[in-house]
Every structure is written in C-alpha cells, then in structure tokens.
Amino acid sequence: MQKVPMTAAGFQRLEEEIRHLKSVERPSIIEQIAEARSHGDLSENAEYHAARERQSFIEGRLLDLEDKLSRADVIDTSKMTGGVIKFGAHVKVVDEDTEQEQAFQIVGEYEADIDKGRLALTAPLPRALIGKTVGESVEVTTPKGAKAYEVLEVKYK
Numbered sequence: 001m002q003k004v005p006m007t008a009a010g011f012q013r014l015e016e017e018i019r020h021l022k023s024v025e026r027p028s029i030i031e032q033i034a035e036a037r038s039h040g041d042l043s044e045n046a047e048y049h050a051a052r053e054r055q056s057f058i059e060g061r062l063l064d065l066e067d068k069l070s071r072a073d074v075i076d077t078s079k080m081t082g083g084v085i086k087f088g089a090h091v092k093v094v095d096e097d098t099e100q101e102q103a104f105q106i107v108g109e110y111e112a113d114i115d116k117g118r119l120a121l122t123a124p125l126p127r128a129l130i131g132k133t134v135g136e137s138v139e140v141t142t143p144k145g146a147k148a149y150e151v152l153e154v155k156y157k
Contacts, residue, residue: 003073005087005121010111011074018065021058029055068110080156085129087121092153093129096137101152106130125149 006014029051036048077088085091085106092103104117106129112120119126128138129151137150 001071004068004071004108004110006068006072006074006108006111007077007088007105008074010108011069011072013111014065014069014072018062018069021062021065025058029058077156082156083133083154085132085151085154087130088156090153090155090157091126091129091151093125093149094152096148096150102149103153 032051033055036045036051039045042048075088080088087106090105092101094101104119106121106126107118109120109122112118124140124142128140132138132151134151134154137148139146139148
C-alpha cells in the first residue's frame with residue numbers, strides 16, 4: 001500500500017469532510033429517500049432515483065476519503081526549516097520572461113487547490129523546484145511551452 005504525503009492541515013480538511021458527509025449529508029439523503037418512497041411507485045419516481053444517485057455518490061466519496069486517510073503520511077511542516085525546497089515549503093518564484101511572481105505551498109496530491117495557492121507535489125513546477133534554493137532557476141515544460149522560473153523565497157510555516 002503506497003503512502004500518500006499530506007500536510008497536517010490537509011489531513012484535517014479530509015477528516016472534516018468525512019465528518020460532514022457522515023453527520024449532515026448521510027442523514028439528509030436518508031430523509032430524502034424515505035420521503036420519495038412515501039410517494040408510491042418507485043419505478044417512475046424521479047425524486048427517489050435522484051436521491052439514490054446522491055446516496056451512491058456520498059458513499060463512494062466516503063470510501064475514497066477513508067482510503068486516502070488510511071494511507072496518509074502526515075508531514076508536520078511547522079517543524080521544517082532551511083532554505084532547500086521540499087514538501088510543505090511555501091515558495092515564491094518569478095517567471096523570468098514576464099517578471100510575474102507566484103507564491104504557493106507544495107502539498108500532497110489530494111489537498112492541492114490552485115485557487116488557495118496549494119500546488120500538488122506531482123505538478124510540473126513543484127516537481128522541478130524540489131531540492132532548489134533561493135536564487136536558483138529551473139526550466140519547466142508546461143502546456144504553454146517551456147518556462148523559466150527563479151526562486152525568490154523559501155519558507156516553512
């Protein structure tokens with residue numbers, strides 16, 4: 001069984017989602033199914049079929065999340081230090097062509113969220129940055145072609 005690297009915050013978010021699915025979504029969908037059953041003939045009952053589909057989705061999501069948590073290798077990034085980029089690092093880079101800066105944290109695959117500045121360790125840019133230090137440059141092949149980035153800052157929080 002392959003371990004899944006994850007920050008403590010990412011682990012906690014997955015636990016919270018499981019708690020929400022079990023304590024809010026599951027009871028709600030059970031109510032919806034009971035209500036739809038009370039309407040009679042199930043073969044032509046769209047509400048019943050929609051509720052059963054939702055129930056199937058919730059149960060599948062729970063199985064997926066529980067699997068991820070059981071394989072989680074939680075890495076406490078608050079105890080990490082140094083100037084070398086590794087898992088959990090908060091990194092600031094600059095695109096050497098456009099001079100546009102980007103800041104993000106390198107996290108596990110299942111906690112990545114580009115809108116919140118969390119990039120997966122398996123993404124091209126974070127993968128290229130591992131082992132680099134401030135001032136070093138990397139070239140990354142992206143869907144839009146090759147890009148060069150310079151590391152401006154490395155922090156661990």
